[in-house]
Amino acid sequence: MELLPRIAKGLEEGDDELVRSLTGEALATGVSAADVLNNGLLAGMAVIGERFRLREIFLPDVLLAAKAMYAGLDVLRPRLADENVPPRAKIVIGSVRGDLHDIGKNLVGIMLKGAGFDVIDLGHDVPAETFVETAIASGATVVGMSALLTTTMPRMKDVVDLLRAREPSGRIRTIVGGAPVTAEFARTIGADGWAFDAGSAVARVTALLEAD
Amino acid sequence: VEGLRVRLARGDVLVGDGALGTLLMERGLPADRPPEWFALERPGVLEEIAGLYLEAGAELITTDTFGGSRMRLALHGLGDRCEAINRAAVLAVRRAVGGRAYVSASVGPSGRLLRPYGDTDPAEVRASFAEQIGYLASAGADLICIETMSDLAEAVEAVRAAKETAPGLPVMATMTFEATGRGYFTIMGNGIETAAAALTAAGADVVGSNCGTGIDAMVELAGVMVHATRLPIAIQPNAGLPETVDGRTVHRETPESMAGRAGELLARGVRIVGGCCGTTPAHVRALRRAVDGWVAAKGGGRPQP
Numbered sequence: 001m002e003l004l005p006r007i008a009k010g011l012e013e014g015d016d017e018l019v020r021s022l023t024g025e026a027l028a029t030g031v032s033a034a035d036v037l038n039n040g041l042l043a044g045m046a047v048i049g050e051r052f053r054l055r056e057i058f059l060p061d062v063l064l065a066a067k068a069m070y071a072g073l074d075v076l077r078p079r080l081a082d083e084n085v086p087p088r089a090k091i092v093i094g095s096v097r098g099d100l101h102d103i104g105k106n107l108v109g110i111m112l113k114g115a116g117f118d119v120i121d122l123g124h125d126v127p128a129e130t131f132v133e134t135a136i137a138s139g140a141t142v143v144g145m146s147a148l149l150t151t152t153m154p155r156m157k158d159v160v161d162l163l164r165a166r167e168p169s170g171r172i173r174t175i176v177g178g179a180p181v182t183a184e185f186a187r188t189i190g191a192d193g194w195a196f197d198a199g200s201a202v203a204r205v206t207a208l209l210e211a212d
Numbered sequence: 213v214e215g216l217r218v219r220l221a222r223g224d225v226l227v228g229d230g231a232l233g234t235l236l237m238e239r240g241l242p243a244d245r246p247p248e249w250f251a252l253e254r255p256g257v258l259e260e261i262a263g264l265y266l267e268a269g270a271e272l273i274t275t276d277t278f279g280g281s282r283m284r285l286a287l288h289g290l291g292d293r294c295e296a297i298n299r300a301a302v303l304a305v306r307r308a309v310g311g312r313a314y315v316s317a318s319v320g321p322s323g324r325l326l327r328p329y330g331d332t333d334p335a336e337v338r339a340s341f342a343e344q345i346g347y348l349a350s351a352g353a354d355l356i357c358i359e360t361m362s363d364l365a366e367a368v369e370a371v372r373a374a375k376e377t378a379p380g381l382p383v384m385a386t387m388t389f390e391a392t393g394r395g396y397f398t399i400m401g402n403g404i405e406t407a408a409a410a411l412t413a414a415g416a417d418v419v420g421s422n423c424g425t426g427i428d429a430m431v432e433l434a435g436v437m438v439h440a441t442r443l444p445i446a447i448q449p450n451a452g453l454p455e456t457v458d459g460r461t462v463h464r465e466t467p468e469s470m471a472g473r474a475g476e477l478l479a480r481g482v483r484i485v486g487g488c489c490g491t492t493p494a495h496v497r498a499l500r501r502a503v504d505g506w507v508a509a510k511g512g513g514r515p516q517p
Contacts (some may be wrong), residue, residue, distance in 0.1 A: 021402065054392075054393065055390075055392035055393065055394075055397065055400070056393075056394075058397065058398075058399060058400055058401025059329070059399050059400050060329045060400060060401060061399065061401075063325070063329040063330075064329070086213075098242065098244060102323070103323070106325075123246065124287070125287075125288075149237075149435075150234070150490075151233070151237040151241075169461075211384065
């Protein structure tokens with residue numbers, strides 16, 4: 001098998017050592033870092049995301065695949081800079097104020113990082129000011145909010161409103177998710193996007209950015 | 213009242229209570245405090261809610277200790293109040309129900325991912341559960357209710373912690389499943405039969421499912437679980453899936469539609485029925501009527517599984 005499909009396959013199997021060594025091997029044989037990223041690591045992660053969305057696999061498999069992804073990225077990172085591959089978009093995520101649930105949000109972070117995004121995870125119980133200030137200061141283009149409680153969902157609107165007041169250009173998009181959060185709710189509060197689960201978050205964020 | 217173990221062993225049907233978090237929010241839980249804050253600052257609210265569920269016909273009244281392990285409280289800087297919170301929460305329910313209902317002491321997930329998938333040592337999680345369960349037991353709980361678990365390994369640690377720390381108390385362990393194309397699994401990939409078997413082997417006295425799904429899915433998954441354990445089964449569904457109406461999130465399952473399928477749960481061998489997210493004293497009242505009707509039709513109070 002060619003190297004890149006083997007990297008993708010190794011990632012799908014959560015074999016971080018294999019992915020690390022194959023990534024090094026690919027670079028040594030002259031494959032570009034961008035090619036390894038897109039057709040090796042990200043290709044494997046896309047399969048993982050889709051299989052998780054369909055629940056053919058579960059969280060442990062995703063976590064192991066993400067670990068393999070990071071192993072490959074470690075090897076790749078210096079070469080990506082050399083090749084002037086632009087870093088992917090920066091995304092600020094967190095569970096909103098009053099919400100302590102963060103397993104779902106962590107999962108979204110893993111999937112986004114796995115897809116190559118630069119993720120700043122603010123944790124749980126995050127005040128609206130922190131979301132907005134971090135996004136503006138870091139140059140992020142997307143703010144992702146999670147809420148697992150019907151009682152904390154309204155805090156998402158606080159973030160959307162504050163962001164609109166501080167950054168009226170609309171340069172920073174908002175996306176929301178969490179068990180009780182529906183597409184209709186997202187529209188109601190003026191969020192730019194909504195994702196049903198971590199598996200679909202990557203596709204939704206990508207679509208938001210491509211809408212530019 | 214009779215000991216809970218006796219009633220479980222006899223195959224009696226017991227009615228659990230409904231959601232707690234939403235009622236606490238309605239009563240002014242500050243946005244930056246965990247629900248366990250009420251145990252410390254406003255235990256009277258916990259008494260009031262316990263009274264509502266008691267009056268609705270619940271026999272198992274849940275304490276406000278879901279996030280009461282030190283590991284979880286530490287997320288709010290309340291780790292050092294672990295003992296005070298767990299004691300106060302048990303005592304509040306006891307004051308409200310006296311001997312008319314059982315105090316079901318809630319133990320929820322640690323919020324950590326265990327090795328090898330996360331960075332938390334399973335022994336550390338067990339110690340955190342054991343500490344909490346020790347306080348719950350010494351404050352007078354009648355039942356340790358390990359609930360909303362998604363990781364079977366963590367649930368097993370919690371059951372073992374309960375068995376070691378409070379060997380005299382019955383332990384109920386319920387997990388949260390979701391529907392997939394190949395049946396019901398937790399987000400960690402634990403199937404119904406695997407979960408029921410492992411929790412039974414770990415020493416649980418009751419196993420089952422709570423949260424994550426509504427009554428329709430619960431009827432289905434209870435039908436699978438009953439074949440995987442000899443233990444009584446507990447089922448506590450959400451009030452359907454959340455929907456948005458006029459910008460507010462609501463759970464649409466009515467008390468009547470939920471209670472309408474309670475008989476099917478009981479016929480499959482379920483022995484504890486209650487509610488989780490979105491359920492109210494009205495749901496519990498409807499479940500109570502349905503259970504009483506089912507038991508009476510079976511010939512009075514002593515149904516055999």
